[in-house]
Amino acid sequence: MTGDPAGSPPPRPRGRPRSDAADTAILAAARELLATDGVAGAGMEQVARRAGVSKVTVYRRWSSKEALLAAAFESAGAGLPARTLDGGGDPPSSYDGLTYSEMARLIDDALPTAADALADPQYRALLAAVFGARSTHPGLLAVFWEHHVLPRRRTALVLLERATAEGHLPAGTDVEALLDMTVGALVYRLLQPGEIDRDELLAYLRRVYRQAGLIPPS
C-alpha cells in the first residue's frame, strides 16, 4: 500500500529479512494469477514458478496462500486511500481540526487517483476473485475483510460522524448505512460486466459521493 508509510502488507508473520525484489516479483505473479485464473489457479507453487523463485522463498515470506493473496490484493491498491488517513492510528489524528469542507475537498481531490487505481481491469478482476472465493476459500475473504476493508471502514465512519456532528449531513443520518451505500455502489459498479474507463469511473465516483452528501453539489 503506497499510501501507508510503513509500506507493510498486513499479514507478516515471519521474522526473516526479506528481499524486496523477490517480494515484488511474488506479489506481481500472485496478482496476475489471481486475476486471470481465480483463487484456484493461484497456489503457492504456481506463484513461485511464475515469479521465478522457489516455493520455500514464498513460504518464508507468507505462511499461507490466504496471507499471500491478501497481500497481493493490498499491493494492487496503489492510489487508494491508506487504511487510515494518516497511515496509522485510529481514529485518524492528522485530520483532527479540519472542518468538514476541508475534509470534503481532500476527499474530492483524492478521487482522480482512486479512479486510476479502481478502473484498472486487474484490480476489478482481483476484487471479483476475492469476493467469489467466499465458499471455496473463505479464509481469503476473511483476511481481506479484516486487513483491507475494516481499517478503512473505521476511518470513514469517524469522518461521517464528524460531518454529521458539524451539521454537514442531515441530523439523523445513519452513517453506517450511508457508508455501506457509498462503498457498496462502488463495489457493485466494479463487479459489473464490461469495461469502464478511468474518466467514466471518476464521473461515477463523483455522482455517488455527491448524492451521499460527501462532496458538495456541482
Next chain:
Amino acid sequence: MTGDPAGSPPPRPRGRPRSDAADTAILAAARELLATDGVAGAGMEQVARRAGVSKVTVYRRWSSKEALLAAAFESAGAGLPARTLDGGGDPPSSYDGLTYSEMARLIDDALPTAADALADPQYRALLAAVFGARSTHPGLLAVFWEHHVLPRRRTALVLLERATAEGHLPAGTDVEALLDMTVGALVYRLLQPGEIDRDELLAYLRRVYRQAGLIPPS
C-alpha cells in the same frame, strides 16, 4: 422466479416440451454445485450426475453452462421482487396511479419476504460465485446481468423517477446513483464474510431503504 406469472427462467432457447420434475432436479443440483464448488465445479456433466438425469436431458433444456447457471441463480430468488413489478411489461403498468406513499408501503411490505430469500446462505454463495466468475466465465456474469439485474433495474428507476417527480425525494436527486447505492449496499452486505440471520438482514434493509428515502423515517 415465483413472482413471474410465466414461470419461465430467462434463457429458454429450446422448443421441446419439458419435464417439470427433471427441470426442478437439474436446477436444484446446479444451485448446490455452484454454491459449494463455484462455477468450475458446476459443469453440465456434474449437474446431470447429481440430478440423476442424462447429460442429453440437461442439454435439451439449456444449451450452455452459462444459460443453465443463470437459470439456476434465477430459481434461487423466490421471494425477491419479480423482474418487473407486475411480472411483465416495462414500465410496470400495474403500479400506475399509485401514489409514492402507497408504493413506499408496498416496498416496505415486500422487505420481509426479500430478507427471507436473501439471508439464505445458498443465495449468498450463488451471488458470490456469479460475481467471482468475472474473469474465468464472463459469459455467466453477462447473462446474469442481462436477465436478472437489468430488468429489475429498469423497474426500480421508473419508481425512483416518479418519487422524485412527486416531490418525495429531493429535487436534483440522482436516481441512478441512488439506485446503485441502495442495491450496492445490499450486494456488499451479502458478499461480506460470516453469517447474517434473516432478522438482522431485514433490519439492515430497512436502514438502507430509509437512509435512501425509499421508505419513511421510523
